[in-house]
Amino acid sequence: MMPFSFRVTHTDGAARRGLMTTAHGEVETPAFMPVGTQGAVKGITHRDLESVGAQILLCNTYHLYLRPGDELIARRGGLHRFIGWSKPILTDSGGYQVFSLAARRTIAEEGAHFQSHLDGSRHLLTPERATDIQANLGSDIAMVLDECLAHPSDAATARASMERTLRWARRGRDRFLRLRERVSDTSDTSDTSDTPDTVVTNAGQAQFGIVQGSVFPDLRDESAQRTVEIGFEAYAIGGLSVGEPIDLMYEMVARTTPCLPSSAPRYLMGTGTPEDLVESVARGIDLFDCVLPTRNARNGQLFTSQGRLNIKNARYAEDDRPPDPECTCYTCRTCSRAYLRHLFAAGEMNAATLNTLHNLHFYLDTLRRIRESLLFGRFESFRLLFHESLSRQPRDP
Amino acid sequence: MMPFSFRVTHTDGAARRGLMTTAHGEVETPAFMPVGTQGAVKGITHRDLESVGAQILLCNTYHLYLRPGDELIARRGGLHRFIGWSKPILTDSGGYQVFSLAARRTIAEEGAHFQSHLDGSRHLLTPERATDIQANLGSDIAMVLDECLAHPSDAATARASMERTLRWARRGRDRFLRLRERVSDTSDTSDTSDTPDTVVTNAGQAQFGIVQGSVFPDLRDESAQRTVEIGFEAYAIGGLSVGEPIDLMYEMVARTTPCLPSSAPRYLMGTGTPEDLVESVARGIDLFDCVLPTRNARNGQLFTSQGRLNIKNARYAEDDRPPDPECTCYTCRTCSRAYLRHLFAAGEMNAATLNTLHNLHFYLDTLRRIRESLLFGRFESFRLLFHESLSRQPRDP
Numbered sequence: 001m002m003p004f005s006f007r008v009t010h011t012d013g014a015a016r017r018g019l020m021t022t023a024h025g026e027v028e029t030p031a032f033m034p035v036g037t038q039g040a041v042k043g044i045t046h047r048d049l050e051s052v053g054a055q056i057l058l059c060n061t062y063h064l065y066l067r068p069g070d071e072l073i074a075r076r077g078g079l080h081r082f083i084g085w086s087k088p089i090l091t092d093s094g095g096y097q098v099f100s101l102a103a104r105r106t107i108a109e110e111g112a113h114f115q116s117h118l119d120g121s122r123h124l125l126t127p128e129r130a131t132d133i134q135a136n137l138g139s140d141i142a143m144v145l146d147e148c149l150a151h152p153s154d155a156a157t158a159r160a161s162m163e164r165t166l167r168w169a170r171r172g173r174d175r176f177l178r179l180r181e182r183v184s185d186t187s188d189t190s191d192t193s194d195t196p197d198t199v200v201t202n203a204g205q206a207q208f209g210i211v212q213g214s215v216f217p218d219l220r221d222e223s224a225q226r227t228v229e230i231g232f233e234a235y236a237i238g239g240l241s242v243g244e245p246i247d248l249m250y251e252m253v254a255r256t257t258p259c260l261p262s263s264a265p266r267y268l269m270g271t272g273t274p275e276d277l278v279e280s281v282a283r284g285i286d287l288f289d290c291v292l293p294t295r296n297a298r299n300g301q302l303f304t305s306q307g308r309l310n311i312k313n314a315r316y317a318e319d320d321r322p323p324d325p326e327c328t329c330y331t332c333r334t335c336s337r338a339y340l341r342h343l344f345a346a347g348e349m350n351a352a353t354l355n356t357l358h359n360l361h362f363y364l365d366t367l368r369r370i371r372e373s374l375l376f377g378r379f380e381s382f383r384l385l386f387h388e389s390l391s392r393q394p395r396d397p
Numbered sequence: 398m399m400p401f402s403f404r405v406t407h408t409d410g411a412a413r414r415g416l417m418t419t420a421h422g423e424v425e426t427p428a429f430m431p432v433g434t435q436g437a438v439k440g441i442t443h444r445d446l447e448s449v450g451a452q453i454l455l456c457n458t459y460h461l462y463l464r465p466g467d468e469l470i471a472r473r474g475g476l477h478r479f480i481g482w483s484k485p486i487l488t489d490s491g492g493y494q495v496f497s498l499a500a501r502r503t504i505a506e507e508g509a510h511f512q513s514h515l516d517g518s519r520h521l522l523t524p525e526r527a528t529d530i531q532a533n534l535g536s537d538i539a540m541v542l543d544e545c546l547a548h549p550s551d552a553a554t555a556r557a558s559m560e561r562t563l564r565w566a567r568r569g570r571d572r573f574l575r576l577r578e579r580v581s582d583t584s585d586t587s588d589t590s591d592t593p594d595t596v597v598t599n600a601g602q603a604q605f606g607i608v609q610g611s612v613f614p615d616l617r618d619e620s621a622q623r624t625v626e627i628g629f630e631a632y633a634i635g636g637l638s639v640g641e642p643i644d645l646m647y648e649m650v651a652r653t654t655p656c657l658p659s660s661a662p663r664y665l666m667g668t669g670t671p672e673d674l675v676e677s678v679a680r681g682i683d684l685f686d687c688v689l690p691t692r693n694a695r696n697g698q699l700f701t702s703q704g705r706l707n708i709k710n711a712r713y714a715e716d717d718r719p720p721d722p723e724c725t726c727y728t729c730r731t732c733s734r735a736y737l738r739h740l741f742a743a744g745e746m747n748a749a750t751l752n753t754l755h756n757l758h759f760y761l762d763t764l765r766r767i768r769e770s771l772l773f774g775r776f777e778s779f780r781l782l783f784h785e786s787l788s789r790q791p792r793d794p
Contacts, residue, residue, distance in 0.1 A: 038740070067743060084733075354442065
């Protein structure tokens with residue numbers, strides 16, 4: 001079992017290229033993690049996901065906890081075996097979905113009470129439970145439970161939430177270390193009565209802390225410093241991409257990354273557009289996830305080297321060109337805009353599949369090109385050309 | 398451009414193995430044609446379709462005529478180029494969908510008046526229009542328009558319908574031959590005023606006639622004889638699998654195939670279960686199509702070597718076995734029943750994709766095994782073993 005590690009191999013300004021090693025193999029960074037909410041990226045098979053270059057998959061703890069259940073998955077040997085994906089997996093804490101999806105949620109110091117959006121059943125997600133559930137799932141990277149604050153929030157609310165997130169981080173980390181000890185010491189006879197059903201299905205799991213602090217620079221600084229003091233394998237920036245102006249997000253990212261250890265990967269959660277990825281790499285980010293490429297694909301929006309393309313637009317009805325003439329993905333090699341528009345208009349699920357394949361290829365290829373530019377110390381020229389190309393054509397309405 | 402041809406290479410009783418050559422390549426028979434209603438098999442990409450061994454695709458004229466329109470497809474260079482599928486394509490006449498899907502249809506001698514199920518627009522499908530539309534689509538095999546009779550029908554109704562089908566066959570064939578002459582003689586200055594917008598996008602297209610006659614043996618004999626007199630590249634048996642008892646269907650098939658020329662492929666339309674395929678091959682059938690493997694896949698029913706398996710069944714929630722332990726398809730190689738059940742229960746479209754991949758693999762592999770048994774003169778032993786295996790386990794409820 002390889003322990004979690006990270007090594008920066010090239011830098012260019014604040015941008016870095018690196019290699020993250022997990023229990024299920026290596027990930028070249030900067031990396032984008034496609035979102036496989038329920039243990040599958042919507043609309044495409046794992047082999048298609050590998051064919052577009054995915055090196056790591058994100059799965060949602062909230063969904064898998066509710067259905068089919070983390071204990072059922074643990075009995076199957078963990079998430080990798082259950083879903084048949086042998087590369088690295090990152091799971092979120094479940095907190096974000098509790099805040100955005102669940103019914104009648106109330107936040108208390110112990111954790112978040114909520115009702116399932118599926119059947120109304122009552123649940124309590126605590127920092128300890130979030131850790132236990134992810135131990136059952138056996139992801140390679142687990143996220144600590146944080147409080148997700150709405151934007152905008154005033155400074156006092158943001159501070160209180162940040163303080164709670166820090167207390168939860170301490171509790172989540174303690175539980176994680178305790179489970180880890182239980183695994184490493186097989187003669188451990190300590191009391192496990194508070195985690196009777198938890199199975200550590202992946203002994204090499206790492207746990208990332210999360211920096212909060214809304215859009216208040218001082219709070220971000222303090223949150224980063226105190227989260228690092230608790231000590232995690234690596235750190236994420238949460239609470240951004242929640243409606244704040246884009247420049248403010250970039251400012252918060254630029255402000256936070258220097259407060260995080262350069263020896264660990266930095267993960268910007270839930271972001272963003274292709275432009276956001278490039279700009280965040282420029283500010284020292286190594287890991288991304290976002291539903292944008294997959295969700296927009298299902299709605300008929302394609303990301304291309306020349307901007308976004310809404311395939312349902314009538315202007316494409318007789319357009320024999322591929323969605324992106326510069327793209328080498330399966331969709332662009334075999335499908336015209338006219339055919340993709342027809343499939344979308346006809347309500348064929350293949351439209352979702354083909355659009356998703358393209359959008360993920362575009363995202364993953366963008367990250368590949370970012371990494372290549374870092375290898376040759378040409379990230380800044382790549383960044384300029386990338387933005388120029390995107391603005392070359394007027395966007396679809 | 399290869400002309401259409403067919404050659405029987407092996408026989409075993411009434412069963413035959415052969416090679417059908419079309420303008421877009423060869424098809425080994427007996428063959429099963431997956432249904433790609435709107436120019437795509439629901440839920441899987443063309444490359445997945447090829448990976449499970451599909452040699453020929455069926456597309457529905459009714460759907461493509463209404464959306465995106467056969468003339469738009471002709472402007473794209475025909476159906477093969479429009480959908481990016483370079484192997485053979487068969488199109489039906491559109492008649493069956495007019496009878497089963499369209500609103501307010503009335504059948505007259507000239508053809509079928511109907512309203513689109515999409516927008517209520519009024520249309521008239523005549524034998525000539527069905528031929529023209531398929532010329533625009535440029536399929537490798539076009540079907541002549543026939544009247545689809547409901548089961549049961551009395552002998553007088555069945556005779557009247559059969560007679561109309563024969564008159565329509567004559568008209569459809571005349572139009573087909575006229576379009577073909579126009580293509581072969583580029584100096585043709587004959588009047589084309591009745592087909593001004595028709596483009597023959599596939600000069601090598603063949604046209605199949607259709608035998609009707611409900612469940613009346615004498616009518617089937619007469620329909621076969623008189624359809625052969627009109628003269629088509631090959632012949633199909635229509636009007637079966639419409640609710641009649643299975644033994645009656647087998648009887649009609651067994652009765653009809655000897656009335657059809659042994660030098661042309663015989664196509665049993667819209668059938669059927671895996672057992673039906675084996676039994677129909679035993680009675681001299683060479684070509685099949687059916688929505689059963691794809692439609693049932695989307696509803697969670699898997700065809701396996703040991704019978705049908707309803708993946709939504711709770712008993713599979715913790716079943717780590719592949720759907721069919723004897724199957725080599727991608728789904729069976731990478732997914733457990735537990736995972737497939739989870740995806741289905743979670744409403745993930747990947748469930749449809751993975752189930753469809755398996756079911757088509759099972760159908761196409763069954764045909765492959767039939768062909769192999771014919772090669773070695775062992776079809777009868779294959780047939781016995783196949784039925785034995787299917788009855789080995791009790792079926793799911």
